Amino acid sequence: MLESPIRRGFDLERAASAIEGFIASKVRSAGASGVVLGVSGGVDSALVLTLSVRALGPSGVLALIMPDSRLTPPEDVSDAKSLCDLFGVRRVEIDIAPIHRACLEHLPSSPLAEGNLRARIRMSLLYYHANAENRIVAGTGDRSEYLLGYFTKYGDGGVDIAPILGLYKTEVRALAAHLGVPERVARKPSSPRLWPGQTAEGELGFSYEEADVVLHRIFDLGEPVDKVRESNPRLVDAVMDWHRRTEHKRAPVESPALPL
Numbered sequence: 001m002l003e004s005p006i007r008r009g010f011d012l013e014r015a016a017s018a019i020e021g022f023i024a025s026k027v028r029s030a031g032a033s034g035v036v037l038g039v040s041g042g043v044d045s046a047l048v049l050t051l052s053v054r055a056l057g058p059s060g061v062l063a064l065i066m067p068d069s070r071l072t073p074p075e076d077v078s079d080a081k082s083l084c085d086l087f088g089v090r091r092v093e094i095d096i097a098p099i100h101r102a103c104l105e106h107l108p109s110s111p112l113a114e115g116n117l118r119a120r121i122r123m124s125l126l127y128y129h130a131n132a133e134n135r136i137v138a139g140t141g142d143r144s145e146y147l148l149g150y151f152t153k154y155g156d157g158g159v160d161i162a163p164i165l166g167l168y169k170t171e172v173r174a175l176a177a178h179l180g181v182p183e184r185v186a187r188k189p190s191s192p193r194l195w196p197g198q199t200a201e202g203e204l205g206f207s208y209e210e211a212d213v214v215l216h217r218i219f220d221l222g223e224p225v226d227k228v229r230e231s232n233p234r235l236v237d238a239v240m241d242w243h244r245r246t247e248h249k250r251a252p253v254e255s256p257a258l259p260l
């Protein structure tokens, strides 16, 4: 029996069945023909692809491979293609470089905004295909990214369903390997690849192995932050800083109460 690296007694096989049931039920209740998702060559999208195929069969899944040809490593594209071929899933490849370049002709320079624009272009292309083929957009965000707010609002965060939002990154890797995702993808260091040289752990300032333990103790076990802090104050402060700064990404859009 495969165990979660951080949660005792949490059975990843049963988690996989629950996620597969969720995907099938959401597609059914939406009256959709299946899901569409972006497949990057990274582990999160590889796992959602795997679970979606198990839930819906290959014909229920459409994969968009959306490299920016100026930035995306070619091995990511070949990993993404191989994964789709492994599962017999239809794949559409779209180079987003010309779209990104065309947008920026009209926009002032900002490295962060230019990076997030890539995620938002991908979201728009996913929704185009969702509309065109009566599919729903399957998100690939995991619990670590969600609690840290490590995603682009209305970019990779703009989705219809979030099948792996309950799994920490360390669990995503374990489950992906268990379900047959090739090791090189299951172990690939995470990166949004929104700008040159970007890695998730480099930008966050800590590893997912470190963060997941802290997040689990605080958000699942309900331990007081001050108690968790005793083990490693700098780490816990850094993790909670990401969490607090991104509260707005997890909250419903706010509107004023009107004096009616």
Ligand SMILES: Nc1ncnc2c1ncn2[C@@H]1O[C@H](COP(=O)(O)OP(=O)(O)OC[C@H]2O[C@@H]([n+]3cccc(C(=O)O)c3)[C@H](O)[C@@H]2O)[C@@H](O)[C@H]1O
Residues within 6 Å of the ligand: 112, 116, 119, 145, 149, 150, 151, 152, 153, 155, 156, 191, 192, 193, 194, 200, 203, 248
């Ligand atoms: N208090 C508040 N209440 C309501 N809205 C608020 C707000 N503060 C900012 N905002 C809005 O949010 C915007 C900032 O959020 P956002 O646009 O997301 O931008 P931001 O969080 O600054 O950047 C996105 C982060 O997610 C990372 N990322 C992106 C994509 C994928 C992955 C990955 O894991 O692969 C990671 C990326 O590397 C970067 O660190 C502001 O421009 C503003 O519009």
Ligand SMILES: Nc1ncnc2c1ncn2[C@@H]1O[C@H](COP(=O)(O)OP(=O)(O)OP(=O)(O)O)[C@@H](O)[C@H]1O
Residues within 6 Å of the ligand: 037, 038, 039, 040, 041, 042, 043, 044, 045, 046, 064, 065, 066, 067, 068, 072, 122, 140, 156, 189, 190, 191, 192, 193
């Ligand atoms: N080149 C790409 N082609 C298709 N989809 C992409 C591409 N880059 C990013 N995406 C979409 O955006 C999502 C968020 O990117 P992110 O990097 O967090 O996920 P990942 O690459 O699947 O895994 P990891 O977080 O471990 O790198 C991806 O899972 C995928 O759905």
Ligand SMILES: [Mg+2]
Residues within 6 Å of the ligand: 040, 042, 043, 190, 191, 192, 193
């Ligand atoms: Mg990635």
